[in-house]
Amino acid sequence: MTEKMEKKLGTILRKYKREEGNVISILQDLQKKFGHVPREAVYWFSDRLNIPASSFFGVATFYSQFHLKPRGRHIITACLGTACHVRGAVPVEHRIREHLALGKGEDTTKDMHYTVENVACMGACSLAPVVRIDKKIHSNVLPEEVEQILEEDRGTKKR
Amino acid sequence: MASTNTVRKPSVKNLTIKVCVGTGGLAAGGQEVMNAFSRKLRALGIKADIAKKCVKKTGCRGCCSKDVLVDVRMNGNSATYQHISRNKVERIIQEHIIDGNIVKEWLVGPEYHAFHDRKIKILLKQCGEIDPEDIGDYTSSGGYKGLKKALSGNPSSVVNVIKKSGLRGRGGAGFPTGLKWEICSNEESGQKYIICNADEGDPGAFMDRSVIEGNPHSVIEGMIIGGYAIGAGRGYIYIRAEYPVAISRLRIALKQARKKGFLGKNIYKSGFDFDIRIKEGAGAFVCGEETALMASIEGQRGMPRSKPPFPAQKGLWGKPTIINNVETLSTIPHIISNGAKWFSSIGTKNNSGTKIFSITGKINNTGLIEVPMGISLREVVYDIGGGCPQNRELKAVQTGGPSGGCIPASLIDMPLDYDSLSSVGSMMGSGGMVVMDDTTCMVDMAKFFLEFTQNESCGKCLPCRVGNKRLYERLKKITEGRGKKGDIEFLLSLADDIKITSLCGLGQTAPNPVLSTIKYFRNEYEAHIFEGRCPAGVCEALRQYIVKAEVCKMCGKCFKECPAEAIAWEKKQPAVIDKGKCIKCGRCFEVCPFSAIK
Numbered sequence: 001m002t003e004k005m006e007k008k009l010g011t012i013l014r015k016y017k018r019e020e021g022n023v024i025s026i027l028q029d030l031q032k033k034f035g036h037v038p039r040e041a042v043y044w045f046s047d048r049l050n051i052p053a054s055s056f057f058g059v060a061t062f063y064s065q066f067h068l069k070p071r072g073r074h075i076i077t078a079c080l081g082t083a084c085h086v087r088g089a090v091p092v093e094h095r096i097r098e099h100l101a102l103g104k105g106e107d108t109t110k111d112m113h114y115t116v117e118n119v120a121c122m123g124a125c126s127l128a129p130v131v132r133i134d135k136k137i138h139s140n141v142l143p144e145e146v147e148q149i150l151e152e153d154r155g156t157k158k159r
Numbered sequence: 160m161a162s163t164n165t166v167r168k169p170s171v172k173n174l175t176i177k178v179c180v181g182t183g184g185l186a187a188g189g190q191e192v193m194n195a196f197s198r199k200l201r202a203l204g205i206k207a208d209i210a211k212k213c214v215k216k217t218g219c220r221g222c223c224s225k226d227v228l229v230d231v232r233m234n235g236n237s238a239t240y241q242h243i244s245r246n247k248v249e250r251i252i253q254e255h256i257i258d259g260n261i262v263k264e265w266l267v268g269p270e271y272h273a274f275h276d277r278k279i280k281i282l283l284k285q286c287g288e289i290d291p292e293d294i295g296d297y298t299s300s301g302g303y304k305g306l307k308k309a310l311s312g313n314p315s316s317v318v319n320v321i322k323k324s325g326l327r328g329r330g331g332a333g334f335p336t337g338l339k340w341e342i343c344s345n346e347e348s349g350q351k352y353i354i355c356n357a358d359e360g361d362p363g364a365f366m367d368r369s370v371i372e373g374n375p376h377s378v379i380e381g382m383i384i385g386g387y388a389i390g391a392g393r394g395y396i397y398i399r400a401e402y403p404v405a406i407s408r409l410r411i412a413l414k415q416a417r418k419k420g421f422l423g424k425n426i427y428k429s430g431f432d433f434d435i436r437i438k439e440g441a442g443a444f445v446c447g448e449e450t451a452l453m454a455s456i457e458g459q460r461g462m463p464r465s466k467p468p469f470p471a472q473k474g475l476w477g478k479p480t481i482i483n484n485v486e487t488l489s490t491i492p493h494i495i496s497n498g499a500k501w502f503s504s505i506g507t508k509n510n511s512g513t514k515i516f517s518i519t520g521k522i523n524n525t526g527l528i529e530v531p532m533g534i535s536l537r538e539v540v541y542d543i544g545g546g547c548p549q550n551r552e553l554k555a556v557q558t559g560g561p562s563g564g565c566i567p568a569s570l571i572d573m574p575l576d577y578d579s580l581s582s583v584g585s586m587m588g589s590g591g592m593v594v595m596d597d598t599t600c601m602v603d604m605a606k607f608f609l610e611f612t613q614n615e616s617c618g619k620c621l622p623c624r625v626g627n628k629r630l631y632e633r634l635k636k637i638t639e640g641r642g643k644k645g646d647i648e649f650l651l652s653l654a655d656d657i658k659i660t661s662l663c664g665l666g667q668t669a670p671n672p673v674l675s676t677i678k679y680f681r682n683e684y685e686a687h688i689f690e691g692r693c694p695a696g697v698c699e700a701l702r703q704y705i706v707k708a709e710v711c712k713m714c715g716k717c718f719k720e721c722p723a724e725a726i727a728w729e730k731k732q733p734a735v736i737d738k739g740k741c742i743k744c745g746r747c748f749e750v751c752p753f754s755a756i757k
Contacts, residue, residue: 021458023439028400055459062460062617063441065400081362082557082593083519085607091745120444120611122401123365124182124539125591126223126526136405137186143749 001040008033009044023051023059027066036067072108072115072150074157077132078149081121088143089129093118095146113154174256177215177230179287182365182404183223188244188292192227195248204254217373221285222274222526225267231255241267253702270524279505281493282486282512283529285380286373291408294415297376303421305492310429315390318344321491323499325511325651329663330356330447330484331578331588332563339481343389343471346479351391354475355382356452357398357405360444361560362611364591366515367485369527371398371405374489375412379435381488383421384495384640386433394435397452400442409437444561444615445550448663449482462617463663478649484589486515487681506532510576520543520593521551533574536566540594551596555679559588561615562668564675565601568679584675588669600697601680602687606634608672612665623666626657630673639700642688647677708733710755717756718746 005149012029046053060066078093103111108115225241289296322337359367382394416422424432439560445451445462453475455461475478494502502513510532519525523545555565564585609631618624654670661667693701711733718728725740748756
């Protein structure tokens with residue numbers, strides 16, 4: 001483990017040492033800092049807090065927010081909630097994956113630029129179907145608009 | 160701009176501009192609109208003439224399909240504009256604010272008024288009116304008065320008022336809130352907790368998000384009153400991480416409340432200490448179930464446990480705990496301020512007060528409405544919602560999220576309250592309402608919900624973990640044209656078993672979408688199984704693409720796009736689809752410029 005990483009972990013540790021029920025909060029901070037939950041970080045915390053690593057992994061795999069694998073720099077979230085489903089979210093999601101050339105079971109593009117995720121509702125049902133790229137919400141998305149939205153987004157986020 | 164110098168300084172008094180910047184408003188560019196207003200008004204020197212805060216941030220008004228909504232209030236008159244973008248700002252300033260002529264063609268239409276001008280509004284009244292990031296706005300409109308009143312009496316009198324009001328939990332099952340509080344207040348314990356359940360996981364429901372975004376202090380005030388009534392020293396707000404705007408507004412609100420002394424030690428000199436913490440959910444639907452939610456706050460996997468003991472007796476970290484939904488809590492201050500009698504006079508017997516519904520799906524006016532309990536479904540769908548788009552026929556209304564059921568169009572005159580909804584096999588749930596027309600396939604709908612619940616099952620008990628998966632697999636088979644005789648009977652009997660034997664609310668209600676769609680739309684299941692067709696044309700495997708030769712303009716676009724090379728086409732000949740090769744991807748249907756493929 002690099003010194004830099006250890007320093008980052010140290011700040012998280014100090015923040016939560018005295019708080020009850022800190023496993024989820026630690027994982028959330030790791031997720032925020034690294035974009036995923038690095039395995040070695042889990043062992044590091046497990047040693048220092050005397051909590052078995054299995055508890056961390058148990059929690060991390062239970063909640064959909066945590067990822068044990070690295071993700072792309074930008075996250076595309078396609079909503080597949082009821083309202084979005086009824087208004088045609090499935091073809092939109094297909095088109096996104098198709099445009100990014102993602103194979104079956106793949107979520108992240110080869111250049112690590114985008115990761116595509118699904119969510120069961122982000123509470124923006126009046127705008128259905130909804131696609132979120134990082135923090136920007138695109139509303140009433142049609143399958144044929146997907147290409148343009150993604151290209152525009154890529155244009156603004158060149159590395 | 161040279162022209163601005165020649166314009167005489169306009170004398171504008173009492174100008175307030177309110178821009179909607181909830182999740183919907185932000186998506187439509189609300190922030191940009193707001194910036195444009197402040198920049199341009201400053202350039203014109205109008206700001207100097209009026210009080211500070213000329214451009215106000217407001218939270219969600221629940222009418223997101225018309226965003227960005229902008230209120231312009233001037234000299235006592237007010238106008239609301241819809242679909243405002245950055246480049247429309249200049250004209251509004253010039254014509255409305257400077258010249259005094261309202262820009263008529265951009266005003267909101269009758270749909271907005273159908274949503275907004277309902278007579279009784281309790282919770283949504285302040286949403287969209289006050290600045291959610293300014294505690295002063297809330298206190299000057301009567302906020303924290305309920306708290307003061309509650310703290311001047313003793314805790315048991317607060318419980319009594321809530322009991323008398325007849326308020327039932329807005330989170331789903333409708334348990335009487337006062338009774339819950341009474342059970343908890345009778346427990347002897349050094350530490351108690353009150354939790355606000357803002358883990359609004361039901362797809363299709365977003366009222367909790369809107370209430371928090373529009374009026375976070377009402378939830379906080381309700382929690383403090385609740386804490387006082389049961390004797391809790393600490394509260395938690397468990398909110399899902401998918402709502403970043405709501406979370407940041409809550410953080411601001413808590414900070415301000417602490418500064419003003421509404422949170423902390425010795426609130427209103429009553430000797431009562433209370434503080435609130437935010438816990439972000441980590442994306443698990445089951446955490447909306449109260450025992451799973453507590454496990455999640457404790458930092459464990461969010462798995463429910465069996466009840467009793469109920470949380471009111473043994474909850475978070477083994478201490479007595481009350482868990483209330485956002486809507487329930489933000490109703491509390493109003494009941495305390497206005498009295499139990501006032502609240503129980505709204506709605507119907509046993510179902511007092513108002514309820515917020517979110518209406519979405521195949522309906523003209525989508526958004527949030529607050530209506531008295533017992534209103535008829537027809538009023539909601541037609542009078543407020545404006546019916547289905549393109550005058551299509553209403554097929555069903557799905558209420559209660561994945562735990563609820565589908566109400567067929569034939570029951571459109573039923574009243575909306577807890578008891579009537581459960582008597583038709585659905586439930587109130589959080590108040591999500593998804594409208595479906597004749598282009599929605601009911602088997603696909605049931606499959607959709609089961610896919611969701613089997614995915615979200617925590618895996619603790621067998622009926623839910625395995626049973627719902629089996630239900631889903633069978634439904635999938637049916638939608639793929641591989642249904643067999645006896646499938647419907649299999650679904651019915653398995654669904655019953657799951658309902659009876661599951662551990663928590665998620666499993667007990669998960670089969671509801673299957674049961675209610677079979678009950679009311681059995682013919683659709685039969686069409687899938689026995690006739691190999693999907694009446695709504697949704698299930699891809701049962702769909703057949705045909706070129707309408709008389710409409711085809713022979714452009715050859717479908718031929719070029721078809722990934723399976725299943726389309727035969729030659730110049731000056733209409734295209735023909737080879738059914739054997741067609742993979743039913745729907746690409747030809749999408750690309751055809753003349754809608755010649757069906």
